[in-house]
Amino acid sequence: MYNIDEIIYDCPVEALSNILGKKWVAAIIWELQDNKMRFGELQRAVEGCTKKMLTQQLDLLITHDIVINDKKVLNNTVESTYYLSEAGLKLLPIMETMIYWSNKNLVCDN
Template sequence: MKKQSYSCGLDAAVDVIGGKWKALILWALHDGSRRFGELRRAVPGISEKMLILQLREMEHYGLVRREVYHQVPPKVEYSLTDFGQSLNAALIPLGEWGEKHMKTIEAIPAA
């Protein structure tokens, strides 16, 4: 498989964070590790299947760490890696922009 070539930094960032759910999952993990059920409750509207898929992709990119505790019942926790924390920090200004312009965005007619 050939390694992806990017035209700019934004292109690379969007490749890693693309989609509706990854930024919300990153935000849900910003203050520490969470179990799967906690993440599902923290990201309203995401299905179990989609959360599993997104977490696997984020783990593949090195954004999320998955820690399995071998106990009964089994316990798995997800947390941000340093790489994931740095991306989360980069998204804060975007979130602030969204907060500032939310009413304007909501007023745009659906396409």
């Protein structure tokens, strides 16, 4: 059983699809693939994503150990840096395969 957002899934593919299918999640993971980024940098990189939505999706990804939030206190302020966990890095080849499949099999209207 897989619990994603209070929904129980029997199928691991369906559970992962629920995470990856959320708005902005794939873009967040893609932006973090080679980088450690602070919140503001990530928000600028994921154009159109609001602060509230970015916070919600980062919380989801952190909860499922896909993204790590490295918090440090410097001069009485908390500085957060986000990066992909080992599990998050393992999603990249899956996403690349999805991109390849989509480019070969789906019609894209531009």
